[in-house]
Amino acid sequence: MINKFSLEEILKNKGYKLTQQRKVIIDVLGNSNGPHTANEIYSLVNDKNSGINFSTIYRNLELLVRLGIVRKLNLSNGYNHFELTGEKHHHHVICNKCGEVKEIDICPFMDMDERDKLEEIDFQPTEHKFEIYGLCSRCRNKE
Amino acid sequence: MINKFSLEEILKNKGYKLTQQRKVIIDVLGNSNGPHTANEIYSLVNDKNSGINFSTIYRNLELLVRLGIVRKLNLSNGYNHFELTGEKHHHHVICNKCGEVKEIDICPFMDMDERDKLEEIDFQPTEHKFEIYGLCSRCRNKE
DNA sequence: ATGATATTGCAAATAACTTGCAAAGACATA
DNA sequence: TATGTCTTTGCAAGTTATTTGCAATATCAT
Numbered sequence: 001m002i003n004k005f006s007l008e009e010i011l012k013n014k015g016y017k018l019t020q021q022r023k024v025i026i027d028v029l030g031n032s033n034g035p036h037t038a039n040e041i042y043s044l045v046n047d048k049n050s051g052i053n054f055s056t057i058y059r060n061l062e063l064l065v066r067l068g069i070v071r072k073l074n075l076s077n078g079y080n081h082f083e084l085t086g087e088k089h090h091h092h093v094i095c096n097k098c099g100e101v102k103e104i105d106i107c108p109f110m111d112m113d114e115r116d117k118l119e120e121i122d123f124q125p126t127e128h129k130f131e132i133y134g135l136c137s138r139c140r141n142k143e
Numbered sequence: 144m145i146n147k148f149s150l151e152e153i154l155k156n157k158g159y160k161l162t163q164q165r166k167v168i169i170d171v172l173g174n175s176n177g178p179h180t181a182n183e184i185y186s187l188v189n190d191k192n193s194g195i196n197f198s199t200i201y202r203n204l205e206l207l208v209r210l211g212i213v214r215k216l217n218l219s220n221g222y223n224h225f226e227l228t229g230e231k232h233h234h235h236v237i238c239n240k241c242g243e244v245k246e247i248d249i250c251p252f253m254d255m256d257e258r259d260k261l262e263e264i265d266f267q268p269t270e271h272k273f274e275i276y277g278l279c280s281r282c283r284n285k286e
Numbered sequence: 287a288t289g290a291t292a293t294t295g296c297a298a299a300t301a302a303c304t305t306g307c308a309a310a311g312a313c314a315t316a
Numbered sequence: 317t318a319t320g321t322c323t324t325t326g327c328a329a330g331t332t333a334t335t336t337g338c339a340a341t342a343t344c345a346t
Contacts, residue, residue, distance in 0.1 A: 108251025
């Protein structure tokens, strides 16, 4: 979770203003567990505050992604999700039934074999995604 | 690549008909390397044949996904991609610049550590995705 | 060849997301 | 604290990928 000061820094350094809307959006992302869709963010934001427009949310999410504060995930359950970049590298587990998205702190990418394969095809990796889809414990025990 | 007979089997067994359009769509997917967007499939299909409608393509891709013949990928470069499920398990390498998608035959999922972590949170995995984004050799050497 | 049923093409509808523009807000400077 | 500049917002309208309703057509078992 990004604290107010570092956020203020990042924005001001690049000439962006610290608006109420931006504060609320980041606050919502920081105080919720796991990534959220633009729709969810819209609801959460408008619970706290009031009347923040959808286009404002999209514009700010895009800006925050560009600044590296937020990461956009294209999950296979249909919607784009957004999360604070945060400090620790992680990946995701997604329930196919309820749609819940959880972080997992494993990363398969450090494996030597895999890096070798990339060198073979002369590919320079910058990011990677590892997503596990399935059934969460709650949904499994439900029926 | 799925041969005509097994395809015919799969469709007929479930009461679906083997239309010209379906044959062409699968043929295109089978004879192209890597996954393609609906748009690309539309172009490829309409080069070979003529006048297959976009809704027909979408409807059939969805059906083929449901039947397990085709897999849909939600890549982070914006568009959904489709590929034949095929026989061998694989993952993808995606160039951020030219958008090219290549298969890689590595899979990080068999690692014991990871399966353990899933058991910890009582998650039952069914599918998983591993995508590496970066710069392909062609794009890297271009500038 | 025929009929039952699945499928197609077309056009219109969705839904997520983006954009133009005038009004409002942030903030450096006076 | 007031002012001016420049960013940002809200609104409404526009895009774009994808879906859907429906009448016409194609497939396939008989």
